[in-house]
Amino acid sequence: MSIVVDKSGPFTHGSNNVQKTMFTVLAALTPATLFNLWLFGWPAIFLFLVTMLSCVGCEALCMRMRGDSPERALSDGSVLITGWLLALSLPPWAPWWVAAIASIFAVLLAKHAFGGLGQNVFNPAMIGRVVVLVSFPVQMTAFVPSKPLFSAAAPSFAESLHVTFGRGVSLDGISAASQLGFIKTELARGIPVNQSLAHLPSLSELMLGFHPGSMGETAVPLILLGGLFLMWRKIISWHIPVAMLGTLFVLGTIFSTMDPGRHATGMFHLLSGASFLGAFFIATDYVTSPVSKSGQLAFGIGIGLLTWIIRTYAGYPEGVAFAVLLMNALTPILDQHFRPRVFGRTRQGAPLPLKGDK
């Protein structure tokens, strides 16, 4: 029998905890990831492992530097999500050192320099991706068409080792641009979007994922499935994904209707690039998104808008990572401006007027 008086109630608790939350997210990512690893074969598997190991290594190092036990680095599971999402955002045949550098920036700079779990302003995985995208544009835009594991076109295990860990494998012969990259280059050559779109796989093929791109940019149905699973488990709410995808779709539809030669369609915007992965798994990152539902709506709309602007007018064909980071920077401000209305008070914070009061 012990008498413990150390804190206020409640003296019971829901069954949720940080680990459960994080591992539910990983479970939701698993189907899409497995599909993509199969789609892009051994090099993708190697790259995935390299990214995960580098991220975990960096986390353990930081934990040790702050005098915490490195075993705890893995226990909350947050670094696994960072590594996982980072791997999904890299071209599957990128060399190992791109992944390692991205991991170092993601975990050391974006996460632990700010104070570790819960303290970072920017999404660590997206910082990692953007750093290598800006620094190594050649490696980061060399996409290969899918060569499913065990298919005739797939590289052997030894060849794959060479792709990931070897020096200077030339992808010139086999590399291709992503769809977003393709229409951007074609547009620069003066070919209207509606014509270049005709050379791309159909929307249904886009959806199924058999096209060049980063790992997480393919397999839309499986990403969606994972996202719906997270909503069902109440890990995320609909606000950010719906606001972001809705904005992207509406802008795409309106502008492509007005000028089909200049603008891609709304559906194309939704199904290409990292729209779905971004909407369900990246923009919804707890730490870097607003805490209130209204704030999350504004945040999602902002990401949709910025993604569309970057894709349409900026130098980069894909804009989700930049859009997420830009909106991350606004999160503290959104948190201040979008608070729920307090019970018994007006939006401005004054007590509600009584009937008969003026």
Add this chain to the structure above:
Amino acid sequence: MKLFPIMGGIHPDYRKELASEKAIVPMPIPATLYLPLQQHMGAPGITTVEPGTEVKKGQVLARGQGLVSAPVHAPTSGRIAAITEMMAPHPSGLPTMTIILDSDGKDEWGDLPAAIADPFAASAQEIRDRVAVSGIVGLGGATFPSAVKLGLGNQHKLEILVLNGAECEPYLCCDDRVMREHADEVVDGARIMAHALGAPQIIIAVEDNKPQAITALTQAASAFTNVTVASVPVQYPMGAERHLTQALTGRETPARKLTADVGVVVHNVATARAVHQAVRFGRPLLSRVVTVSGGAVAEPKNVEVLLGTRVAELLAFCGGLSKDSRRIISGGPMMGQPLPSLDVPVVKGTSGILALTKAETKENATQPCIRCGSCVSYCPCGLVPVEMAAFIRSEKLEEAAKIGVQDCVSCGSCSYICPSHIPLVHYFNYAKGRIAALDRERRKADQTKALVSAHNARLERAAQAKREAAARAKAQSENPDAGRVNA
């Protein structure tokens, strides 16, 4: 009945089945009772007995003092052994003045006030006076003197008396049992209270996980057209006064106002039963029904306990504690308070005594906040707990107050749902206490300043008067005739 949605809230693991089917059993009279003078909100009672006094059951031991207070009565006959400081049934474990009564085992009634034959012919004041002298306080746990709350009809135009039988706290089922077993007394008490309040309509609100209570009350209320039994959805904290009012009427009580300002007064069902007994039979509040439950209690029960019974004896009556008891709570697990010892007494506000195991408390080490926003989504008051906690952690109490920490009702939904197991309510209770203390200090400083400046002004006036007198005297000595003319 049309209901209105309330925001936020949680669905905790209720575990009411541990005790809900156990009928109320009276506990044998303990050899010694410990009666704190303060078992209610407001000023403590003033003793009217001396050590050695022989007292009868129902005799006043301490009378209330001031506007907000309540008397304490002898729960059984016996002899006052001592009046001394004892540990309070409060987490602080601080001493509180307590009357110790040795029972003589005869349980002889003393003289009681006469029953009010027809309460509905009696004046509101008469009812209130009876409730006041009977020592009745809010038995839901708030322990606000009921007579004061029944006086709200004086300043407010009241439309509805809401009887709170929501009992949204997990484990607790004392109200459930009272409603099932004494529905007629509850309804009668409610009608008397509504009469005292001048409220034409009565709604008895019960969460829909208590179907037997709803059936019993509906039956008991069928004869009275102004009494409605409302089945409200199970949603913690439905039993919070303002939230229940909103769910039943759609009226949102403005911040810093009372529900009476929107025409509603809320009383607990057990309070209504106590009012029935005080008015119909002249019996003061001597006992209450307590749910003794939790995984570490051998035989969970609903017990009619004499006030002043030691918790240890009550637990022994329920088969004692098992070894894996982790926390002893007075009240429910959400808003109840940890007890500092088993040697404290059951008091008027003790709705439950829970002994929880580690598996039930689900305690876990606190982890960093991951800003998941659950606390924001589930807060029934529309607050942003994550932000308030961040301010409080860095002692920015004014910032926390600005975003509403004082509007927090400490329901615990945020702490319950937090995946990082951050004791958010603990932060908020700390902040509320500190802010109140700072306010008191500021008021005191202001008062001192006012006194000092008044003192200085007085001195200044005296000096001025002296100067004027001197000037007059001087003028008179220079021109003696002038004074005479004026005179």
